[in-house]
Amino acid sequence: MHSVPEVPMSSSNFAAPPAQLDLPALELATLELWRAGDVEGRSLRTTMHADGSPRPAFVFYDGPPFATGLPHYGHLLAGTIKDIVPRYWFMRGYQVERRFGWDCHGLPIESLVEAELGLHGKADIEAHGVPRFNAACRAGVLRFTAEWERVVQRMGRWVDFRNDYKTMDFSFMESVWWVFGQLWDAGRIYEGYRVQPVSPALGTPLSNFEVAQGPQERDPVTRKEGHKRRQDPSLTVRFQLEDEDAALWAWTTTPWTLPSNLALAVHPEVTYVKIRVIDTGEIAYLEPGRLADYQARGRVGATEELARVPGSALVGRPYAPLLPFFAQYKTRPDATTSRPSGPETSRPSGPETSRPSGPETRWSFRVVGAAYVSTDSGTGIVHQAPAFGEDDFQVGQAEGLPLICPVNLSGIFDERVGEFAGMFVKDADRPIIERLKREGRLVDQDTIFHAYPHCYRTEQPLIYMALSTWFMRVEAMRERLVDNNHKIRWVPEHVGSGRFGNWLENARDWNLSRNRYWGTPLPIWRCDRDPNDMVCVHSVDELTKLAGLAAGALTDLHRESIDGITWASRAGGTMRRISEVFDCWFESGSMPYAQNHYPFEKKAYVEDNLPADFIAEGLDQTRGWFYTLHVLSSALFDRPAFKNVIVNGLILAADGKKMSKRLKNYPDPAKVIDSYGADALRAYLINSAVVRGEPMKFGKNAQDLTGECVKETVRVAILPLWNAFNFLVTYARADGWTPSAADLESQPQENPLDRWISSRVGGFLAELTHEYETYELSNLVPAFLRACDDLNNWYIRRGRRRYWRARAGNDADKHQAYATLYRVLVTLSRAMAPVLPFLSEFLHQRLVVDTGLAGEGEDSVHLCPFPRTDSFARDEDLETEVELARAIVALGLTLRERERIGARRPLGTLTVVSHAPAIVERLRRRDSSDILGELNVKQIAVSGDDSALVDLTAKPNLKLLGKRLGSKLKAVGAALQMIEPSALRAFAAGGTLEVEGEVLRGEDVLLVRAPKPGLVVASEGALTVALDTTMTEGLRAEGLARELINRVQNLRKTADLDVSQRISVTLHCEGALAAAARQPEFADLIRGETLASALTVVENNVEAAGPHVLEDSIDGEPLKISLVPTTEAT
Secondary structure, eight states, rough: OOOOOOOOOGGOOOOOOSSOOOOHHHHHHHHHHHHHTHHHHHHHOOOOOSOOOOOOOOOOOOOBBBBSSSSHHHHHHHHHHHHHHHHHHHHHHOEEEEEEEESOOOHHHHOHHHHTTOOOSSHHHHHOOOHHOOOOHHHTTTHHHHHHHHHOOOOOOOOOEEEEEETOOOOOOHHHHHHHHHHHHTTTTEEEEEEEEEEEETTEEEHHHHHTTTTTEETTTOOOOEEEEEEEEEOOOOOBBBSSEEEEEEEEEEEGGGGGGGGEETTTEEEEEEETTTTTTTTEEEEEHHHHHHHTTTSSEEEEEEEEHHHHHHHBBOOOSSSSGGGGSSSEEGOOOOOOOOTOOOOOHHHHOOOOOEEEOOSSEEEEOOOOOEEEEETTTTEEESSSSSHHHHHHHHTTTOOOOBBOOTTOGGGGGGGGGGGGGGTTHHHHHHHHHHHHHHEEEEEEEEEBBBBBTTTTTTTEEEEEEEEEEEGGGHHHHHHHHTTTTSSHIIIIIIIIIHHHTTTOEOEEEEESSSSOOOEEEEEOTTTOOOOOOOOSHHHHHHHHHTTTTTOOHHHHHHHTTOOOOOOOOEEEOOSSSOOHHHHHHHHHHHHTTTEEEEEEEHHHHHHSEEEEEEEEGTHHHHHHHHHHHHHHHSSSSBBBEEEOOOOTTTTTTOOOOTTTOOOOOHHHHHHHHHHHHHHHHHSSHHHHHOOOOOOOSTTTOOOOOHHHHHHIIIIIHHHHHHHEEEEEEETTOOOOOGGGGGOOSSSSSHHHHHHHHHHHHHHHHHHHHOOGHHHHHHHHHHHHHHHHIIIHHHHHHHHSSOOOOSSSHHHHHHHHHHHHHHHHHHHTTTOOOOOOOOHIIIIIIITTOOTOOOSSEEEEEEOGGGGSSSOHHHHHHHHHHHHHHHHHHOOOHHOOOOOOOOOEEEEEEEEEEHHHHHHHHOOOOOHHHHEEEEEEESSSSSSSEEEEEEEEEEEHHHHHHHHGHHHHHHHHHHSOOOHHHHHHHHHHEETEEEEEEEGGEEEEEOOOOEEEEEEEEEEEEEOOOOOOOHHHHHHHHHHHHHHHHHHHHHHOOOOOOOEEEEEEEEEEEHHHHHHHHHHHHHHHHHTTTEEEETTSSOOOOOOOEEEEEEEEEEEEEEEOOOOOOO
16 A cells, blocks of 8 residues: 555546446446447548548448347447448548448248248248238348347447448339340340259259358368258169160169160260179179178179170160150250250250151160269169259250250149159158169169258258259350459458358359349340340339339339339340349349439549458358359449458357257357457457457356356456556545646656657557558457556556655656546446447446546547557557566466465565577666566576576477478487587577588577576476575565555455545554564555555453454464554545
């Protein structure tokens, strides 16, 4: 404790600090403060500087979430990132528009509405009526917006909900039409057949990046993440050749595609074997290596090899249809022997309807060659159903096979497949297998576990079908997409160069149409007489004119509002809109333009501010929103959509598993915020690998289901700054100190401690500014913690007596201590305001606003300018000196802890040794009182020779020498172990070593210092310290006196006394404790440290009296302390 200040407490204009930190309550009060002063709104709407000059724009795009569910930790993390960056750039003087967006269309809301209405699939929806269905979607899509807004605001995120955008808005949808129209005009849109992943449960095709978002699972062998694994049938089926009494054995894992079989594929360059099965006499063809596998598994008995033929010799051979459903396509008229046109013009129904008469040639049910056929599994002969599967489709196109698809988008067989009609394809597997068994067509039946794509919405397996859909040409853009990606700063970088870059290099044409209902309709009208007569509508005005509507007649662009709009075509027919709607990812990729109703409004603004300065979302969006933004911006403007992007990883439960409401394996976010505070949660989330695109386990350990990890963050990241603030205000009030405007500015500083902390804060600001502006948010909290450590564990700790000292007239040093600490706290609160918005605001209100020092428009910390790095003078030499002192102290404290010698027990001598002459010289010329005080030692000895303390050995630095020396490394390592310590010490002083013909310098060698037995020694880097632990009587007495001081201070704290309260102390003790307390120098020490105006030592048997009594023991000696506050003036 300090001596009595002479200025009355009431002269300070600091309010009394709260008794303890209640962060959630502080945050709620801050929210009310922001509401009352419209602070958030002013930040969101400010476009001008105080002098009237315009703020430059910092452009931020906010990806629209679905409002069909409540926000989870992933949303809170992304929201925190999206809040930190705009807050920083606003404080740097930019205007930052932060519009919240809502993704309103697509499968999430359609699936919910289907379930709520009791509908199952497209047929039910159409029977219910598209207008009624869409009305239900419109009514329900924003059901959780109020909850979203509440959670977002409670997390301290500032974003504009009043000026939000919705993908279902009329203006947004019109801009989507414009985007599509530009692509249409540029020839980037086509209608064509391609094999598409289809979600039967949803009745719609998906894009490739939607497939990539499906459920993932770790492969048990490769340990790599991939598609979810499932068990499927594994069938080997015999197909009877028509030109020989023999069969072709073919393999499949999709029995449901066998009714559509039209060909068998072999590899032309693979050798096949013709065998006779001894037991049955059957003659069959397959690849010989695969035969051995069947025999090893006991699936085929002994065989006789009859011949070997190349696959090319099998090509063209006919076989009988496995099932009769499409036998009519065995042959085709000679008039159609040319191969049909490509997938962009052919239709599934086409080849099945028109069959001219005349001479015929073989069309289907023949062997074809295909280079994709492998011999890794199956038989080396693959069944082909061209409408199902990419490889089958490509082979079918190359061979001119008909395209037969007896399955609808819901995965239901149509009437063309006999007894299987009306069945779901996977349900038909078993009856198909049973029929093949009955007809003797089954060679082998097994199962296979393999990775297979599943729907990202329903988690049900997808099916791959050839469909006529609308595509955007992306493959032709790959080079430009890759080039534009090089202009983007990705955080982390490897996501952009790896995951995203690889996706771009292999980008496929984008299936952007969906056979659904609630979405932006494709603006294509087609003639019902001539399907090649099409019009792409670019705007509402264009549609109004084409259809002869009155201006303003259109107020909605959903299907129920425009599907009935028609007009006469040039061919004498009627122009009707096609039925498809956009993939909702096309809408979200259009948001930079559509949120501004571009180009119908804000044309210059959008064009001048593309690309955006910043976006952020999770890792899954590399194949979602990031991709669609990039593709559309590259297609429309040949530039990226964004300059900087932060990609966060996945937040897992504490046990490493996916967070699950059903399993209840994670704490409720609302309860965590209410218990520990949003600032603590924000700091915890960004102070982790998840901000670097890596997964994070949410928990202190695997058993943390209550958010103990966030509670720990309060202790580690919030309390240090709070405690420093508390220290300043407590002693400033006791001392009557009040800050002035000058204390917010740089001033000359005499005390080295003040110069040091100011320099450290300058370095902190430089580091923080760099991290903010390179978007490396994971480095913000660590930098802040280091600054708090500097402040609390060195500056305040080393300088606390400056605040305790009684005033003596014009005490400039004491004022400078207050002023320096005050300015540091104001600076730290401003620098961390983007990260810790609530705590920073509280500190700003108490330190700046309440003291009347807030400038115009600075009534909130978030409206203040970000601190300038150059406002704090750097003294790097002084920083190096203190860093050295702290390193020595850390080693000394380690020794004390190891030897179990408490810090309050003084020791005689600390010896510091370094092989670096510069360190030795620095230590010899500096004032070492800080080291002596922190380690509680009486003197320090400095030497450049540590031979008496440690044994020195050496080993090679493998990171540097491994590649350089190669096989010679082992010999060099052995030789290093034999070098004399004297040579190693010469090397440590800056010399070189020649070993096995290699000259080694500096970092090539790692020096290892091992303490000599029996010594209290510790080493790290170039430093070695040793403690003399000999305890003299004088040292022991001083140690006991300091233990007594500690007990009295604890009793003061328990009694909740003011820091300036005088007391009377009675010590009830005997023996060494009493002797130490009675020694005059130690009695004075006890009185001065504890603010005791009276100190009495009595025997233990004297009854302890007074309002505050403590019973304890020191070194086994019993102790009682009685404390009475006195009325002596302070």
